[in-house]
Amino acid sequence: AEEENVGNLKKLLARLVEASLQSTVPDVEVEPLVAASAGNFGDYQCNNAMGLFSKIKDKKPSEFNIPRAVGQAIMKNLPASNMIESTSVAGPGFVNIVLSKQWMAKSIERMLIDGIETWAPKLPVKRAVVDFSSPNIAKEMHVGHLRSTIIGDTIARMLEFSNVEVLRRNHVGDWGTQFGMLIEFLFEKFPNFEDVNETAIGDLQAFYKASKARFDSDADFKDKAQKAVVRLQGGEPKYRQAWAQICEISRKEFDQVYQRLGVQLEEKGESFYNPYIPGVIETLTSQGLVTESEGARVIFLDGFNIPLIVVKSDGGFNYASTDLTALWYRLNEERAEWIIYVTDVGQSQHFEMFFKAAKCAGWLPTDGSSYPKTSHVGFGLVLGEDGKRFRTRSSEVVRLVDLLDEAKTRSESVLIERGKDKEWTREEVVQTAEAVGYGAVKYADLKNNRLTNYTFSFEQMLNDKLAIESYLYFHLIFYLLVLCGSCTIICFCEHLLRCMIAVAIGLPPHLRLMSFEQGNTAVYLLYAHARICSIIRKSGKDIEDLKKASCGWTGAIVLDHADERALGLHLLRFAETVEEACSNLLPNVLCEYLYNLSEHYTRFYSNCQVVGSPEETSRLLLCEATAVVMRKCFFLLGIAPVYKI
Numbered sequence: 001a002e003e004e005n006v007g008n009l010k011k012l013l014a015r016l017v018e019a020s021l022q023s024t025v026p027d028v029e030v031e032p033l034v035a036a037s038a039g040n041f042g043d044y045q046c047n048n049a050m051g052l053f054s055k056i057k058d059k060k061p062s063e064f065n066i067p068r069a070v071g072q073a074i075m076k077n078l079p080a081s082n083m084i085e086s087t088s089v090a091g092p093g094f095v096n097i098v099l100s101k102q103w104m105a106k107s108i109e110r111m112l113i114d115g116i117e118t119w120a121p122k123l124p125v126k127r128a129v130v131d132f133s134s135p136n137i138a139k140e141m142h143v144g145h146l147r148s149t150i151i152g153d154t155i156a157r158m159l160e161f162s163n164v165e166v167l168r169r170n171h172v173g174d175w176g177t178q179f180g181m182l183i184e185f186l187f188e189k190f191p192n193f194e195d196v197n198e199t200a201i202g203d204l205q206a207f208y209k210a211s212k213a214r215f216d217s218d219a220d221f222k223d224k225a226q227k228a229v230v231r232l233q234g235g236e237p238k239y240r241q242a243w244a245q246i247c248e249i250s251r252k253e254f255d256q257v258y259q260r261l262g263v264q265l266e267e268k269g270e271s272f273y274n275p276y277i278p279g280v281i282e283t284l285t286s287q288g289l290v291t292e293s294e295g296a297r298v299i300f301l302d303g304f305n306i307p308l309i310v311v312k313s314d315g316g317f318n319y320a321s322t323d324l325t326a327l328w329y330r331l332n333e334e335r336a337e338w339i340i341y342v343t344d345v346g347q348s349q350h351f352e353m354f355f356k357a358a359k360c361a362g363w364l365p366t367d368g369s370s371y372p373k374t375s376h377v378g379f380g381l382v383l384g385e386d387g388k389r390f391r392t393r394s395s396e397v398v399r400l401v402d403l404l405d406e407a408k409t410r411s412e413s414v415l416i417e418r419g420k421d422k423e424w425t426r427e428e429v430v431q432t433a434e435a436v437g438y439g440a441v442k443y444a445d446l447k448n449n450r451l452t453n454y455t456f457s458f459e460q461m462l463n464d465k466l467a468i469e470s471y472l473y474f475h476l477i478f479y480l481l482v483l484c485g486s487c488t489i490i491c492f493c494e495h496l497l498r499c500m501i502a503v504a505i506g507l508p509p510h511l512r513l514m515s516f517e518q519g520n521t522a523v524y525l526l527y528a529h530a531r532i533c534s535i536i537r538k539s540g541k542d543i544e545d546l547k548k549a550s551c552g553w554t555g556a557i558v559l560d561h562a563d564e565r566a567l568g569l570h571l572l573r574f575a576e577t578v579e580e581a582c583s584n585l586l587p588n589v590l591c592e593y594l595y596n597l598s599e600h601y602t603r604f605y606s607n608c609q610v611v612g613s614p615e616e617t618s619r620l621l622l623c624e625a626t627a628v629v630m631r632k633c634f635f636l637l638g639i640a641p642v643y644k645i
């Protein structure tokens, strides 16, 4: 077991526990997965004893008269391993496992030498499709699409890190009845439409609005527009060309957003699947799944009170026909095993329905857990600070480019306020402003459970003052509630004083945040990383040399201090965390890990002297390992790291 890679600590331990369970009660079926979660008396805990006890009630050997005895047997039968330092049984039979400090230290050293890729999770999938961002041509690309872009990119990055080949698909809405109207309007406005480009049209959204107004008010125009759809779908060259031009203008605008966010996407829009739709519907019909209903062709599905419409009553195809066909294509042509869709939860029913239809057609296994598999990654609304849907002041949809510009400008002015423009080159200021600004927007989105609505607030994601105020506010309520004597009041006054002094003496915001343990923001985390880098830089030591020292038998890292050990353990949990975030498609799990990592580090750094201490080499290596893991987290979250503050 010694040479085993440390990839997923939890899994490595689970394997040992599993072996022990087998030999403890050989003739009883045990759950294949053992719970080895963090316990209080150990680093991991196995709590199978109670369940096992009730399972073997009838045939239990006499020595297992109480659950605790089962726990003791599990402990005794654990295979010998250099991972484990000690074990104990608590309460009714919880088996607590304490990891060996030496093994932990060695594993961290090895990661430093072999690279963090050796900690990548191993998933049972070779190829996945992540369908994300997917805005609609000419219509608004709104904050919902921004969420989809940010969440989808992170999921793709986590899967790629886990050695899954990811097809990053932009399923843009580039096919639909709105094009008839847009094309007719284009012809009307620009008789020489071939020369039209984005500068002539200016704002495609305004163009859409104007054409919609025309469509709604003029019956003649409406008629022409409806005919235009038919001509476009019939493939008439002039209409196809106009369509392609409109798409191209939209594409340029989308690309600006992707470029700023550093997001890679391959466009395969709705139109791409169009030629395949009739064949797919044909197959489904021959399987007896499709029925006529009120002129439309539909699939009735158990558990839904409305049918899935696959051909509209006018003979046209819709969102569902395209999605069913795209799924067919992804399974059969692209041979993807896991197909992931990232949209707002409002579309859940649509996904549930066509996933179900695919199961009925035999494209997917019905149990939902084996592969190939589909998953809908739903997310909540983006709200403004007024608690309503996020809009601009004039209640327009917020242009994403403007939003990102503002994030950058705001973080740049904070840097200038701190005089960084005098210390740094212009390029460094711009780079840091972008990393912090865009990072803040991404992290604020990713840190919440994606299903909850989230309030978009620049103040909150960039400005620490608010964090202090809310901190004070919560404490005030807390102390009022507790109100148990002068001690708490003194405590409160002390906090208040610290806050006031911090603000008064103009303590840099990151320090203010630190002293109040607030600021679960990208800014805080990026600065935490930069601080670690500067500690290493200022030590004057070459990390590569230090790493070499750890190749020897004795090893260079020691985890004797409780805070060193806690930091080390947290570092080692990186792989299981990414694996959990990947399997459950929950980026917030990784954010939480990252935030806790910086907290563990802060505790370690305030209680263990690094530079100039006898443990300097070991502690610098721990700093480096923390920085490496933090950077990988940033990378997976699509955030660019910052090295200087």
Ligand code: ARG
Pocket (backbone or CB within 6 Å): 131, 133, 134, 135, 136, 171, 172, 173, 323, 326, 341, 342, 343
């Ligand atoms: N274009 C859609 C929208 O803006 C999202 C498409 C999501 N992907 C899909 N395969 N349905 O709401």
